[in-house]
Amino acid sequence: MSAPLLQVENLSVEFATEHGQVPAVRGASFDIAPGQTVALVGESGSGKSVTALSVLRLLPYPAASHPTGRILFNGQDLLHIDDRAIRGVRGNAISMIFQEPMSSLNPLHTVERQVSEALVLHRGMRRAAARARTIELLSEVGIPDPVSRLDDFPHQLSGGQRQRVMIAMALANEPQLLIADEPTTALDVTIQAQILELLMMLQKKRGMAILFITHDLQIVRRMAEITHVMTEGKIVESGPTETVFANPQHAYTRKLLAAEPKGEPPATSEAEPIVAAEKLRVWFPIKRGFLRRTVGHIKAVDDVDISIRRGETLGVVGESGSGKTTLGRALLRLIGSEGRIVYLGRDIERLSWGAMRPLRKDLQIVFQDPFGSLSPRMSIAEIIAEGLAVHAPQLTPAERDARVVRALGEVGLDPDARFRYPHEFSGGQRQRIAIARAMVLEPKFVVLDEPTSALDMSVQAQVVDLLRELQRRHGLTYLFISHDLRVVRALANQLIVMRNGKVVEHGPAAQIFADPQSDYTRALMAAAFAVEAVPEVAQ
């Protein structure tokens, strides 16, 4: 093995908080050889991003500090060189791409200005030369017709294109090391596969090293030569990727590898449909001009027919903007829609808000973001009991408390949790609380709007198991919305695939997974299960 390009030795990071010094990284050491791809894998809070940010000293100093450690890059200790010197390294010999391409690009700068900034700064290039180089870089990262894109602003680009522009910026000065901090987490699966493909292609061509930070084991398996598994600020296992995956030594690695959502949805009989919709339509008008006339519509949900049988789970799959969340909210009459919605044989699409209220007990929803869906000012007991006050006002405080305790028990939380507040719980626990809030009303139909996508992999699997258990125990009917096919496979009996507001494919889940009919579904599957890009599907 050649001499390492980057050597991280016994790195530790601490943050000053109101509870004193909190360690984030404890003695991490690893090497990166030139041209090598090294992955740091771990769940949220494991310290992987903090480690990566330390390399370029991008942490919020002085709240952050490094009690020990050295980071040697080409013989320089990056932790201890002065600010001028580290600025010379940033964006030049080492560059970085971030998770969220929208917030990492300046919304007020054109693509040309963003990309050429690094060229002008580190190379002192003149405008014309920088422009030519920018066009070269943009075509290298696969932006079609780069010349016409130069004057575009970030909001005019799609998510994938934004991430490509970010990569072009990072490559501008031909770095020896690229740090990619969850570069594809915010992207749809098909785009994610394309971006990963692009990164591998660029690496091969330029021979640069990549430090890849991710929580997604599928990506690691596909991208990295060396894998380091991090948890609680420590690297607990390191080695060639195949070895780590084939023969995990540390208990945590084994737990991570075993954490994929597994299992089968419970088998169902041919029961009557509990919720159905015909020609369901949610169109948002586009208004233009002085008189605000409606010139067109954004068709978020366009003539969708669905029917869900009692005790079954209908999975709704699609990428962002496909209208799957809108569909779920329209079914519960949380947003206006057109078309027929039937609940237990009764048309509910015209019911007033007040007439809907008694039905809300039966029709519940669990949201994606476990941090946003619980009011930070209410105790867990207040949050869970909120619906009881509406639907069972006759309960005495003691009875209500008993219902709350039972609901917490059902989702596997300690009943004493009800006196605490949401911020004291982890993401997975919060999602359990959100589920308890829906379950305490003993609903018949629950819309699960991406309930697992904000959670770590191992927690995802637990929540999926919990949902399945609750369904089995209470005969619940689910509408399960997700972009993650792996989770859907573990829960859904029936499946619809949505794209641009329309249903592309529908049928029994097993059948669709085994033999997808439409090109789009096939592309989704390839991206999700093999992290492989399929040539762009025609829009």
Place this chain on the structure above:
Amino acid sequence: MHASITGIRTPFLAFAPADQARSAPLLSPINQRRLKVFNANRRGVWSLWIFLVLFILTMFAEFIANDRPLVVSYKGELLFPVVVTYPESKFGGFLAETVYRDPFIADEINSNGWMAWPPIRYSYGTVDESLSGAAPSKPSWLQTAEERCSGYPAGVADPSCTIGNFHWLGTDDQGRDVLARLIYGFRISVLFGLVLTILSSIIGIGAGALQGYLGGWVDLIAQRAIEVWTSVPSLYLLLIISSIIAPSFWVLLGILLLFSWTALVGIVRAEFLRARNFEYVAAARALGVSNFKIMIGHLLPNAMVATLTFMPFILAGSVTTLTALDFLGFGLPVGSPSLGELLSQGKDNLSAWWLGITGFFTVSLILTLLVFIGEGVRDAFDPRKTFAGAR
């Protein structure tokens, strides 16, 4: 770092640690943290204490500065002139109300019993008939005993020339005790400010909440109306209105309220607009919770942060407005104790330096205290406030 500070500091509010295992804590953790941050801002804590002490003391102004004794024992009967108005006939006079400062009445009472005076024997409107020279007169402690007592019939030997009849801060140009007027003036200013702040907050929060929650046309029209309303030059309008209607406390309050309620509308509206899209609001809607309950239970607490942060500053603004109107002579009715009137007397009597200095010092003190408290509150509600780094 903080352990050492906590050791020597008395927290503003001590809360008993609740039984963690069985019951919910008294204050939600967010409020506990806010209290902690507020307590850590010692300037704010001190200002709050000083302000509260002054406010509570001046609430009992009648017991501190009054031209009636607190207790009188007359012919074996205990009387409480400070709370009960006795006709003078009780003591052998002929007026409908007893003037206890009158030497005749004082002698009559003292020879048949005793009377206990408050520390300052003047009320805000009491004109001292026994001044040594022309009003305004200097603070008594700057005068010699001869000067001080020259207004009394028996001079230095006069029993009335005691420390209780001192003018600690001199008198104004009508011979009224400045300290007594200051105490009553402070009370009326702060009360006026508080009532104005609370009323305008209630109206402002209500208007902002409706606009933010309903949005659409309601919001659009109300926003434009408020823009037009706030561009009305309110000071001139105030001057015109108060020259037509005789300004009493409540009339003045009403006029100022017409313009001050808009202060909070923008913030509350923005908070409601922001928070109505939160997922926990969507969750509450999915539970079937009514709009009104969502506004009270989920949205209002968000808006209260901004509101409470602004409140000390609005209070300071209200005090300033009242003082300015009084200074110009368009404020409270003639004869009312007011800081503005004191300042305007200071301007008219430049040689009587104690008037201007007292007025200036008092107004500065109130505003400084309120601003410091406001800063403390603002920091306490700031979610980004960290404990890192030196303070």
